[in-house]
Amino acid sequence: GGDSGGRMPGGRGSGGRAAGLGASAPAVARWLGDIRTYFPASVVQVMQRDAIDRLGLSALLLEPEMLEAVEPDVHLVGTLLSLGKAMPETTKETARAVVRKVVADLEKRLESRTRATLSGALDRSARTSRPRHHDIDWDRTVRANLKHYLTVPGRDGGEPTGTIVPERLVGHGRAARSAKKEVVLCVDQSGSMAASVVYASVFGAVLASLRTLSTRLVVFDTAVVDLTDQLADPVDVLFGTQLGGGTDINRALAYCQSRITRPADTVVVLISDLYEGGIRDEMLKRVAAMKAAGVEFVTLLALSDEGAPAYDRDHAAALGALGAPAFACTPDLFPDVMAAAIEKRPLPVPDPEPRP
Incomplete structure (x- = not known):
């Protein structure tokens, strides 16, 4: 959603520092995505290639020291993925490594x-109150029904006995x-x-x-x-x-x-x-x-x-x-x-x- 005038946010010449991409990355990712809505595919491809050059992404992906200058984060991943097929083949493996690092950090967190x-x-x-007989969890059922303990008089004057009335059955689930x-x-x-x-x-x-x-x-x-x-x-x-x-x-x-x-x-x-x-x-x-x-x-x-x-x-x-x-x-x-x-x-x- 959202709208775009086709104008690249935070546009910089190729001399800009790629390390500064982080703050503008959300807007860049949105722009890279939105231009597909408003322009034909042939125009989109040209605009995205231009974005790669103007944002210094090619240098970022090709030079290890540039990668060290930028802390890869979710927004950088979004920007890289937004480039889609416009990303040069020579940079795709490096881009994948950047994405994998961010994903690994997120998984750890x-x-x-x-x-x-x-x-x-x-x-x-998974626990159910209407289990079939062989699915009843008797330990949980007894504990859940202790308050329903009844004393029953013994037969023919014998000793009274106690019993638990299982008003609620608890099942093991599947x-x-x-x-x-x-x-x-x-x-x-x-x-x-x-x-x-x-x-x-x-x-x-x-x-x-x-x-x-x-x-x-x-x-x-x-x-x-x-x-x-x-x-x-x-x-x-x-x-x-x-x-x-x-x-x-x-x-x-x-x-x-x-x-x-x-x-x-x-x-x-x-x-x-x-x-x-x-x-x-x-x-x-x-x-x-x-x-x-x-x-x-x-x-x-x-x-x-x-x-x-x-x-x-x-x-x-x-x-x-x-x-x-x-x-x-x-x-x-x-x-x-x-x-x-x-x-x-x-x-x-x-x-x-x-x-x-």
């Missing part, structure tokens, strides 16, 4: 807490090797969502590593691409994206909806600024239908440290009215949001930022 939080949520959600829940990450890859795409790819890989969670990752602009088969390596996922272009949320949700087999055990996470280029009413009907079928639907306006971006407030309000409040989510909050969705608890929606 986010993985352990995400795994612990979601594993606990999955264990709790076998640990089976998937208890399904998660679909549906990620907008327009230029303004670059940082969110990076974080979603890392989280997608972490979620996919949990044996009791079945994870699908879908990215979209006006087309829909299912990257689930690449989730073992988030770097492969990122290089399978193409940041920029239009947005058709309705088409993406239609694809996700078609892949849901167990609605009551499924969480769909739409990560988008909600600037819809598709059919608005169809998009909302699709969300309503999924929720009516039992799907937990989460709308994140961003998955990044920067807070709420520009977004379509009318669409956000319409989704909120359907019971799918739209809010920006930091990477540190994401595990708690997912745990709440898995357990069907109210989401920990942060306080909204005051409007200017």
Whole structure:
């Protein structure tokens, strides 16, 4: 979403220091993505090649000392991915190394807490109050019903006996090797969502590593691409994206909806600024239908440290009215949001930022 006049932000001549790219990287990533919406492919290719030269990215990727001068971060990754096919072949391996370093740092920061939080949520959600006889967890059932202890008079004047009335049965849930829940990450890859795409790819890989969670990752602009088969390596996922272009949320949700087999055990996470280029009413009907079928639907306006971006407030309000409040989510909050969705608890929606 968003608009662009085709003018490169923070434009510098080739003599500018590449080390200064960090502060302007979000705007650069957005611009590189948005020009695909407003210009034909032949013009886009020329403009992107010019961007590589003017921003000094070629030098950055070719010279080790330049790489040392810049601290690779999420926004630099977004900028590199936004270049797409315009990136020279000679720099692609170096770019991949930069992306891998950032991804490794993010995994180190986010993985352990995400795994612990979601594993606990999955264990709790697996326990059922209506288990079949061979699925009953007798230890938990006894402890859960101690308050229902009754003394029963003995027969023919014999000693009274005590018994526990199991008003609530607690089950083991399914076998640990089976998937208890399904998660679909549906990620907008327009230029303004670059940082969110990076974080979603890392989280997608972490979620996919949990044996009791079945994870699908879908990215979209006006087309829909299912990257689930690449989730073992988030770097492969990122290089399978193409940041920029239009947005058709309705088409993406239609694809996700078609892949849901167990609605009551499924969480769909739409990560988008909600600037819809598709059919608005169809998009909302699709969300309503999924929720009516039992799907937990989460709308994140961003998955990044920067807070709420520009977004379509009318669409956000319409989704909120359907019971799918739209809010920006930091990477540190994401595990708690997912745990709440898995357990069907109210989401920990942060306080909204005051409007200017």
